[in-house]
Amino acid sequence: MSITALRNTTRSPGLPPALVEALKAIVGEKGWSDDAMTLEPHLKDWVGYAQGSTPLMVMPKNTDEVAAVVKACAAAGVPVVPQGGNTGSVAGGVPHGEVLLSLKRMNRIREVDAADYTMTVEAGVILAEVQVAALEAGRFFPLSIGSEGSCTIGGNVSTNAGGTAVLRFGNMRDLVLGLEVVLPDGRIWNGLRRLRKDNTGYALKHLFMGAEGTLGVVTAIVLRLFPKPLEVATAFVAIRDLDASIELLALLRAATGDALSSIEVLPRIGIDIAMQFDPEVGDPLEGKHEWYAIVEVSGTKADGQTNATLEAALADAMEQGIVLDAAIAASTAQAKAIWRIRKALVLNLAKVGAEVKHDVSVPVSKQPDFVRRATAAVEKTVPGTRTVAYGHFGDGNIHFNLAAPEGMDAPSFMARAADLHRAVYDIAAEYGGSFAAEHGVGIVKLDEMARYRSEVELDLMRGFKTLLDPKGLFNPGKVLP
Numbered sequence: 001m002s003i004t005a006l007r008n009t010t011r012s013p014g015l016p017p018a019l020v021e022a023l024k025a026i027v028g029e030k031g032w033s034d035d036a037m038t039l040e041p042h043l044k045d046w047v048g049y050a051q052g053s054t055p056l057m058v059m060p061k062n063t064d065e066v067a068a069v070v071k072a073c074a075a076a077g078v079p080v081v082p083q084g085g086n087t088g089s090v091a092g093g094v095p096h097g098e099v100l101l102s103l104k105r106m107n108r109i110r111e112v113d114a115a116d117y118t119m120t121v122e123a124g125v126i127l128a129e130v131q132v133a134a135l136e137a138g139r140f141f142p143l144s145i146g147s148e149g150s151c152t153i154g155g156n157v158s159t160n161a162g163g164t165a166v167l168r169f170g171n172m173r174d175l176v177l178g179l180e181v182v183l184p185d186g187r188i189w190n191g192l193r194r195l196r197k198d199n200t201g202y203a204l205k206h207l208f209m210g211a212e213g214t215l216g217v218v219t220a221i222v223l224r225l226f227p228k229p230l231e232v233a234t235a236f237v238a239i240r241d242l243d244a245s246i247e248l249l250a251l252l253r254a255a256t257g258d259a260l261s262s263i264e265v266l267p268r269i270g271i272d273i274a275m276q277f278d279p280e281v282g283d284p285l286e287g288k289h290e291w292y293a294i295v296e297v298s299g300t301k302a303d304g305q306t307n308a309t310l311e312a313a314l315a316d317a318m319e320q321g322i323v324l325d326a327a328i329a330a331s332t333a334q335a336k337a338i339w340r341i342r343k344a345l346v347l348n349l350a351k352v353g354a355e356v357k358h359d360v361s362v363p364v365s366k367q368p369d370f371v372r373r374a375t376a377a378v379e380k381t382v383p384g385t386r387t388v389a390y391g392h393f394g395d396g397n398i399h400f401n402l403a404a405p406e407g408m409d410a411p412s413f414m415a416r417a418a419d420l421h422r423a424v425y426d427i428a429a430e431y432g433g434s435f436a437a438e439h440g441v442g443i444v445k446l447d448e449m450a451r452y453r454s455e456v457e458l459d460l461m462r463g464f465k466t467l468l469d470p471k472g473l474f475n476p477g478k479v480l481p
């Protein structure tokens with residue numbers, strides 16, 4: 001397709017001309033775009049669930065501009081979709097004809113306060129930049145997710161991002177002390193407090209975390225920081241079976257003084273996929289095993305003890321038959337190589353065949369049972385489906401992802417996605433689990449919201465939505481069925 005053709009197909013007028021002029025005037029020359037080439041990456045999600053459209057993207061550079069944009073849109077009754085790095089998995093930030101409000105120019109780190117262990121940042125700062133700024137101040141910001149090089153901290157807040165260190169440090173929700181939010185009527189709520197204790201009524205900040213931009217736009221955040229880890233020990237271990245992952249978790253938490261920061265479980269098929277598509281990935285162990293775990297221990301003392309502690313704990317686990325084989329990284333490069341296996345799996349799984357994703361959580365101890373039962377249910381639903389169950393076993397979050405059976409074409413497999421979802425989510429629900437552990441609801445999981453969330457819960461959520469956004473102008477059609 002030629003550039004001209006692309007421009008013609010994606011430009012969609014439809015906004016009142018007076019509003020367009022007002023918005024352009026608010027954000028200035030560099031603060032807007034209706035150019036198809038510029039808009040293109042903002043209009044589709046990376047998983048391929050959505051192709052959207054927008055008549056105009058605005059990129060305000062400060063909170064006052066965001067508030068003015070929102071006020072103008074509200075006055076004109078025009079809906080708005082806030083967007084961070086657009087790295088989500090449920091198409092929550094993709095517009096479908098609304099004004100697109102990109103936070104990417106709000107990218108200042110306002111303050112790092114090492115004494116308070118806090119950092120105040122604008123919503124458009126890239127997560128990796130937050131991590132670096134914390135380290136430079138001798139502190140640590142622990143949120144770690146695959147897209148950290150391009151996702152924004154505002155998006156992390158709005159989706160309550162999780163990742164590989166939740167076991168030790170919690171979700172994004174646990175890492176936020178204060179928020180600044182532009183409400184759907186254009187008012188600014190300045191809740192940028194840096195307090196650990198503040199029992200002054202309802203915890204408003206929590207409403208906006210995980211709301212996926214349906215209740216307002218997060219414009220700035222006060223983050224919690226931690227002591228900088230001075231030693232990190234990483235190992236790749238083969239475990240006896242899936243039950244052994246739960247035994248290993250308990251053993252390592254006890255043996256390390258709860259300094260275990262990650263335990264990520266991977267199946268053999270996951271290692272094979274990583275090695276097949278990424279020539280840099282090698283198997284750190286000699287024999288083949290059915291299940292593996294990447295474990296990481298973070299120590300805040302530089303006394304050489306972290307590796308020794310992990311080594312002793314793994315020796316104990318071997319003696320108990322929990323661990324069958326293990327390789328401990330002897331350098332940062334080796335640790336990176338271990339984590340690369342996991343990254344390569346996530347990036348390449350869809351290449352094996354069409355991918356049906358499930359981001360579920362169940363109580364930690366129920367994960368092995370869940371995986372066994374869900375695997376059997378999937379096999380019954382679409383025989384030959386390749387189950388690649390991996391993820392954050394320290395916090396109960398399993399990416400129960402499925403690749404098409406060999407020889408089945410993508411459309412035929414995707415046509416069965418709804419049946420596969422039902423089989424998997426029904427089992428998660430039996431364990432009191434969630435169908436959306438860390439990726440959110442967006443537009444992809446609206447049916448599941450209707451099926452698995454109670455009327456009381458949905459009523460309360462709709463009540464908050466109506467209170468804050470009575471005209472339904474903020475990220476319409478997302479989260480609430």
Ligand code: MLT
Nearest residue numbers: 089146163346357399401
């Ligand atoms: C991860 O943990 O790497 C991702 O959440 C996996 C996924 O996108 O399925």
Ligand code: ZN
Nearest residue numbers: 163391399438
């Ligand atoms: Zn994950």
